[in-house]
Amino acid sequence: MEKSPKEPRAFLPLTAAMYQILVALADGERHGYAIMREVDAQTVGVIKLGPATLYTSLKRLLASGLVEENGDRPDPRLDDERRRYYRLSGLGRQVAIAETDRLEALVTAARRKPAFNEASASP
Amino acid sequence: MEKSPKEPRAFLPLTAAMYQILVALADGERHGYAIMREVDAQTVGVIKLGPATLYTSLKRLLASGLVEENGDRPDPRLDDERRRYYRLSGLGRQVAIAETDRLEALVTAARRKPAFNEASASP
DNA sequence: GACACTATATCACAATCCGATAGATCGGAG
DNA sequence: CTCCGATCTATCGGATTGTGATATAGTGTC
Numbered sequence: 001m002e003k004s005p006k007e008p009r010a011f012l013p014l015t016a017a018m019y020q021i022l023v024a025l026a027d028g029e030r031h032g033y034a035i036m037r038e039v040d041a042q043t044v045g046v047i048k049l050g051p052a053t054l055y056t057s058l059k060r061l062l063a064s065g066l067v068e069e070n071g072d073r074p075d076p077r078l079d080d081e082r083r084r085y086y087r088l089s090g091l092g093r094q095v096a097i098a099e100t101d102r103l104e105a106l107v108t109a110a111r112r113k114p115a116f117n118e119a120s121a122s123p
Numbered sequence: 124m125e126k127s128p129k130e131p132r133a134f135l136p137l138t139a140a141m142y143q144i145l146v147a148l149a150d151g152e153r154h155g156y157a158i159m160r161e162v163d164a165q166t167v168g169v170i171k172l173g174p175a176t177l178y179t180s181l182k183r184l185l186a187s188g189l190v191e192e193n194g195d196r197p198d199p200r201l202d203d204e205r206r207r208y209y210r211l212s213g214l215g216r217q218v219a220i221a222e223t224d225r226l227e228a229l230v231t232a233a234r235r236k237p238a239f240n241e242a243s244a245s246p
Numbered sequence: 247g248a249c250a251c252t253a254t255a256t257c258a259c260a261a262t263c264c265g266a267t268a269g270a271t272c273g274g275a276g
Numbered sequence: 277c278t279c280c281g282a283t284c285t286a287t288c289g290g291a292t293t294g295t296g297a298t299a300t301a302g303t304g305t306c
Binding site for chain 2: 015019020043046103107116
Binding site for chain 3: 015016017018048049050051052053056057060080081082
C-alpha cells in the first residue's frame with residue numbers, strides 16, 4: 001500500500017467555509033463564482049459565502065495542496081476568459097472524505113441523544 | 124405558545140469546538156473537565172479540546188445564552204467543590220438541533236457525489 | 247516533596263471570517 | 277455606442293475564534 005505523504009486527518013477539523021468549497025468541487029472543475037452560487041443554492045442561503053471568504057479560502061486551499069488550479073485559461077470564444085478553474089487534488093479528496101466521516105459520526109452520536117431528536121415545539 | 128426571542132439559525136454555522144461542547148452537554152449537566160474528556164473520547168483524539176479552547180468557548184456560549192451555569196456549587200462532602208456545572212439552555216438545544224440538521228443535509232449531499240464514497244483505489 | 251491527575255482560568259499570538267470595496271469584463275437594452 | 281446590471285476575480289481591515297503555554301490549587305501516591 002502506498003503511504004500518503006501527508007496525513008489527511010491532520011487537516012481536520014475543516015472550517016465550514018473550506019468544507020463547503022471542497023464539497024462543491026467534488027463534482028468536478030469549477031470556477032470561483034460558480035462555487036459561490038452552488039454553496040448559496042445548496043445551503044438555501046444559510047451559509048453566506050461572500051467573495052472575501054471564498055477567495056481567501058481558495059488561496060489557502062491552494063497553498064496547502066487540497067485544491068489545484070487548472071493552468072489553462074479557456075478559449076475566449078467558448079468561455080469567459082476571466083475564469084479560473086479549480087479542482088480537488090487527491091489529498092483534498094481524502095481530506096474531504098475524512099471530514100465527511102467525522103461529521104457523519106458526530107451527527108449519528110448527536111441523534112442518539114434524546115434531547116436532539118425532537119424539533120422542540122408543536123404548533 | 125412562546126415565540127423564541129432569537130432565531131436559532133442566526134447562530135449557524137457553529138464552529139467545531141462549540142458544536143462539540145453542545146453535543147457533550149446534551150446528556151445533561153457536566154463540568155468543564157468532564158466535557159474535555161468526553162470530547163476527547165468521542166472523537167478518539169482527532170479533536171483536541173484543550174483548556175484554552177474549552178473555557179473561552181464556554182464563556183462565549185454563556186454570553187450568547189446557549190449554555191447556562193448551575194449556580195449551586197456541590198457540597199464539598201459529596202463532590203469536588205471546584206467544579207462548575209453547565210447545561211444546555213432551551214435556545215442552545217434549538218441551535219444544536221438546527222446545526223445537526225444542517226450537517227446531516229451536508230453529509231447526505233456529499234455522499235451522493237461519486238467522488239466521496241470510496242476511500243480511493245488506485246487504478 | 248516530587249510527580250501525576252483533576253479542575254478552572256487567562257494571555258498572547260495565530261488563523262479565519264466577512265462586510266465593504268474595487269476593478270475588469272460581459273451581454274443586452276436603449 | 278453607451279449605459280447598466282450581472283459576472284468574475286481580488287484585497288483590506290476589523291472582528292471572531294482557536295490554541296499552546298502557563299498559572300493556581302487541591303488530591304492522591306510513591
